[in-house]
Amino acid sequence: xxxxxxxxxxxxxxxxxxxxxxxxxxxxxxxxxxxxxxxxxxxxxxxxxxxxxxxxxxxxxxxxxxxxxxxxxxxxxxxxxxxxxxxxxxxxxxxxxxxxxxxxxxxxxxxxxxxxxxxxxxxxxxxxxxxxxxxxxxxxxxxxxxxxxxxxxxxxxxxxxxxxxxxxxxxxxxxxxxxxxxxxxxxxxxxxxxxxxxxxxxxxxxxxxxxxxxxxxxxxxxxxxxxxxxxxxxxxxxxxxxxxxxxxx
Amino acid sequence: xxxxxxxxxxxxxxxxxxxxxxxxxxxxxxxxxxxxxxxxxxxxxxxxxxxxxxxxxxxxxxxxxxxxxxxxxxxxxxxxxxxxxxxxxxxxxxxxxxxxxxxxxxxxxxxxxxxxxxxxxxxxxxxxxxxxxxxxxxxxxxxxxxxxxxxxxxxxxxxxxxxxxxxxxxxxxxxxxxxxxxxxxxxxxxxxxxxxxxxxxxxxxxxxxxxxxxxxxxxxxxxxxxxxxxxxxxxxxxxxxxxxxxxxx
Numbered sequence: 001x002x003x004x005x006x007x008x009x010x011x012x013x014x015x016x017x018x019x020x021x022x023x024x025x026x027x028x029x030x031x032x033x034x035x036x037x038x039x040x041x042x043x044x045x046x047x048x049x050x051x052x053x054x055x056x057x058x059x060x061x062x063x064x065x066x067x068x069x070x071x072x073x074x075x076x077x078x079x080x081x082x083x084x085x086x087x088x089x090x091x092x093x094x095x096x097x098x099x100x101x102x103x104x105x106x107x108x109x110x111x112x113x114x115x116x117x118x119x120x121x122x123x124x125x126x127x128x129x130x131x132x133x134x135x136x137x138x139x140x141x142x143x144x145x146x147x148x149x150x151x152x153x154x155x156x157x158x159x160x161x162x163x164x165x166x167x168x169x170x171x172x173x174x175x176x177x178x179x180x181x182x183x184x185x186x187x188x189x190x191x192x193x194x195x196x197x198x199x200x201x202x203x204x205x206x207x208x209x210x211x212x213x214x215x216x217x218x219x220x221x222x223x224x225x226x227x228x229x230x231x232x233x234x235x236x237x238x239x240x241x242x243x244x245x246x247x248x249x
Numbered sequence: 250x251x252x253x254x255x256x257x258x259x260x261x262x263x264x265x266x267x268x269x270x271x272x273x274x275x276x277x278x279x280x281x282x283x284x285x286x287x288x289x290x291x292x293x294x295x296x297x298x299x300x301x302x303x304x305x306x307x308x309x310x311x312x313x314x315x316x317x318x319x320x321x322x323x324x325x326x327x328x329x330x331x332x333x334x335x336x337x338x339x340x341x342x343x344x345x346x347x348x349x350x351x352x353x354x355x356x357x358x359x360x361x362x363x364x365x366x367x368x369x370x371x372x373x374x375x376x377x378x379x380x381x382x383x384x385x386x387x388x389x390x391x392x393x394x395x396x397x398x399x400x401x402x403x404x405x406x407x408x409x410x411x412x413x414x415x416x417x418x419x420x421x422x423x424x425x426x427x428x429x430x431x432x433x434x435x436x437x438x439x440x441x442x443x444x445x446x447x448x449x450x451x452x453x454x455x456x457x458x459x460x461x462x463x464x465x466x467x468x469x470x471x472x473x474x475x476x477x478x479x480x481x482x483x484x485x486x487x488x489x490x491x492x493x494x495x496x497x498x
Contacts, residue, residue, distance in 0.1 A: 014376045061377065078372070085374055093376035123327070125334055127263045127342035128310065128381075 005072040008104055009080060011036075011050075012096035013065040017239065018131050019091060022058045023065070032056070035092050036067065036084070043083035044073045053106040053247040054113060057199070059239030061132065064095075064114075066247040068106045112176070112248040115201045117189040118241045119209070133186065134205075134241035140212035142187065145180055147218035148211040149189065152178040152204060152225075159228040161204060162197030163236075171197055171228075178204065199236050207234035254321040258329060259349035260285075260299075262314040265340040266488065267380050271307045272314070281305070284341050285316065285333070292332035293322045302355040302496040303362060306448070308488030310381065313344075313363075315496040317355045361425070361497040362445060366438040366454045367490045382435065383454075383490035389461035391436065394429055396467035397460040398438065401427040401453060401474075408477040410453060411446030412485075420446055420477075427453065448485050456483035 013036065021029035025037070036050045053066040073080065081097030088094070120126055120133040121140050152161075152175055159171040177192040189208065191201050207224070210216045216224075216234065224232040262285065270278035274286070285299045302315040322329065330346030337343070369375055369382040370389050401410075401424055408420040426441040438457065440450050456473070459465045465483065473481040 016377055063377065081373060090374075090379050091376050093374050093379075095371075095373055095375075122344075124330060124344055125339075125342050126344075127340050128265055128312065130339050130342075132377075 005070050006102050007071050007073070008068055008100045008102050009071055009077055010096075010098050010100035010104060010106065011067045011069075011081070011084070011094050013052075013062060013067055014093045014095050015062050015065065016091040016131065017056060017058070017060045017062070020058065022060065023052050023054065023056045023062075032062075032065075032092055033067075035089055039084045039087035039092075040069060040071070042087040044071060044075070044080070046071055046073070051106050053110045054196075054244050056242075056244055057239055060242045060244065061240075062244040064246040065244055066106045066110070066249075068100055068104055106247070109249055110247050112192060112194050113196060113244065114190070114192045114246040114248070115196070116243045116245050117191070117201055117205045117237065118243070119187040119189070119205070119237075120185055121187055122185045131240055132243075134238045136209060136212075138213070140187070140209070141214065142180060142182065142212065144214075144218050145187075145208045145212040148208050148216075148221050149178040149180055149204075151218060151221035156225050157228060158197055158200055158225065160224050160230055160233050161200050161207070162230065163199045164230045166197055168197065173197065173200075180208075202237045202239070202242060203230075203233050203235075205237035205241070209237065210234035254319050255351050256320050256322070257317055257349045257351050257353055258320055258326055259347050259353060259355065260316045260318075260330070260333070260343050261345035262301075262311060262316055263342045263344050264311050264314065265380065266305060266307070266309045266311070268338075268340060269307065271309065272301050272303065272305045281311075281314075281341055282316075284338055288333045288336035289318060289320070291336040293320060293324070293329070295320055295322070300355050302359045303445075303493050305491075305493055306488055309491045309493065310489075311493040313495040314493055315355045315359070315498075317349055317353055355496070358498055359496050361441060361443050362493065363439070363441045363495040363497070364445070364450045365492045365494050366440070366450060366486065367492070368436040368438070368454070368458070368486075369434055370436055371434045380489055381492075383487045385458060385461075387462070389436070389458070390463065391429060391431065391461065393463075393467050394436075394457045394461040397457050397465075397470050398427040398429055398453075400467060400470035405474050406477060407446055407449055407474065409473050409479055409482050410449050410456070411479065412448045413479045415446055417446065422446065422449075429457075451486045451488070451491060452479075452482050452484075454486035454490070458486065459483035 025033045050069045081094045118133040155174040175193040299318045330343045367382040404423040424442040
């Protein structure tokens with residue numbers, strides 16, 4: 001027997017990442033994990049660790065982050081949700097709170113994730129969506145971008161599409177969906193896969209936008225992946241266009 | 250001949266109203282009209298008046314405000330758009346800029362407007378949409394709200410649905426569309442009409458939400474309109490859920 005309470009609470013969390021240095025706790029910077037842990041302390045009087053499914057990067061948003069924590073509280077889960085919302089800053093919100101099996105772990109048990117990247121392709125900037133999209137001016141060859149996206153689907157070694165400093169040994173991941181969906185002036189890249197390397201979705205976007213501008217062709221994608229060389233891919237697209245939409249278990 | 254230049258520039262403007270005391274210029278408070286006039290002065294070196302189609306209230310947003318102003322500038326209209334965006338705060342953006350006939354007046358020539366009011370009907374608040382919707386907890390009878398909305402369609406004297414201090418003599422307006430559209434947890438009230446009294450859409454919403462909660466019935470709408478008594482209608486819904494979507498000419 002150890003000192004950790006057995007009750008396991010699962011949260012669905014939404015946040016605007018603009019003001020945060022990402023999900024993961026840092027001792028000197030504001031993070032979403034830190035905000036949730038502080039809210040638990042204020043609401044339930046317990047210092048505890050919250051585990052998140054995805055360590056979203058600075059400035060990245062979430063519509064569907066999943067987190068869990070242990071508590072000795074006897075409060076009904078939906079009341080815990082309200083209590084946390086009362087103590088969370090307004091740019092972080094609990095959307096659902098429920099009891100989970102004792103063995104549930106949001107990060108290690110995640111089977112897949114869905115990310116969306118929002119590009120605004122317009123002459124002028126937006127006021128209402130300024131924090132939620134990446135503005136790209138000028139013509140984009142969406143057909144070529146779609147062909148490039150299709151070549152990212154499947155099981156590949158994505159080392160060339162991660163950060164240059166990727167330390168993971170196994171960089172092979174499976175993408176079930178990489179697809180552009182057009183909504184008027186907005187282009188959404190919908191990405192669903194079993195796991196993601198650091199900066200991977202944003203590198204997909206930077207590379208596909210380079211294809212859209214004619215700087216690369218869709219047929220370059222297999223060549224870039226095979227090279228395993230980060231320098232062959234396009235730039236990392238800005239964080240503010242990226243949303244963690246859903247975590248699958 | 251007077252001193253006003255003949256060139257007439259028409260703008261489509263988007264803004265988040267959160268930080269503004271509405272559209273209309275005030276000498277001691279930040280307004281959208283003031284921000285646009287200052288941007289024109291900085292970009293073109295001209296002090297001029299900008300006319301807006303709708304005097305949106307404090308906190309109300311716009312996706313499609315239409316404005317016009319006179320200028321002696323010889324700059325291409327699309328370049329004026331970029332120059333204004335460079336000098337506007339980030340919560341105000343020009344979406345289109347074009348030359349208009351000399352006689353065009355955004356306010357007096359408007360034939361109709363489309364407003365959208367966004368209600369979030371959920372247990373918990375949202376982080377991403379916190380500035381763009383009105384949170385209503387608990388069950389709403391959407392069917393009754395839709396029946397109530399239908400009774401606002403047509404030509405009516407809307408005095409009971411305006412502010413108590415409405416000074417306009419003629420308070421009869423024609424609503425072409427008053428309809429709730431459900432998008433998951435969000436309910437949009439789509440309102441299209443030839444003209445609007447002060448606070449009218451927000452009073453529609455406050456009254457229809459009262460119907461949704463059972464405090465009034467849809468059949469009360471004709472009775473409220475006939476009474477011409479503001480006190481019979483529901484409360485004014487918060488500004489942050491309201492968007493000016495489109496102006497028709």
